[in-house]
Amino acid sequence: MAxxxxxxxxxxxxxxxxxxxxxxxxDPGGDPAxxxxxxxxxxxxxxxxxxxxxxxQIVFDSEALGTVYLFCASVRKAVDRNHPAxxxxxxxxxxxxxxxxxxxxxxxxxxxxxxxxxxxxxxxxPHN
Numbered sequence: 689m690a691x692x693x694x695x696x697x698x699x700x701x702x703x704x705x706x707x708x709x710x711x712x713x714x715d716p717g718g719d720p721a722x723x724x725x726x727x728x729x730x731x732x733x734x735x736x737x738x739x740x741x742x743x744x745q746i747v748f749d750s751e752a753l754g755t756v757y758l759f760c761a762s763v764r765k766a767v768d769r770n771h772p773a774x775x776x777x778x779x780x781x782x783x784x785x786x787x788x789x790x791x792x793x794x795x796x797x798x799x800x801x802x803x804x805x806x807x808x809x810x811x812x813x814p815h816n
Contacts (some may be wrong), residue, residue: 753811
């Protein structure tokens with residue numbers, strides 16, 4: 689993913705988000721470590737480029753782009769073992785405990801990933 693998307697249009701940001709959503713292939717009933725890795729890559733692909741007020745304005749001027757961004761930000765809270773929004777007792781858990789904590793959320797994350805991709809496709813139809 690390009691690190692400087694500050695000059696991109698909403699359509700170009702949508703394409704970058706779509707690529708990240710489609711690249712993040714994982715099985716909600718499979719290995720939770722694989723799911724967390726795929727979700728972390730998805731989060732970086734969607735949230736990473738939103739690194740300026742100008743890009744944030746473009747994202748939040750669009751229902752679809754804003755929804756995709758907020759979905760990824762909420763997933764980050766669950767999959768990041770040290771996220772400051774997690775209760776102190778849940779931060780820094782050993783990986784096995786962390787994955788056990790995340791596992792029940794995976795089917796919902798998977799369903800929501802598909803829903804936000806559909807919303808993105810409605811507002812910004814793919815070019816292929």
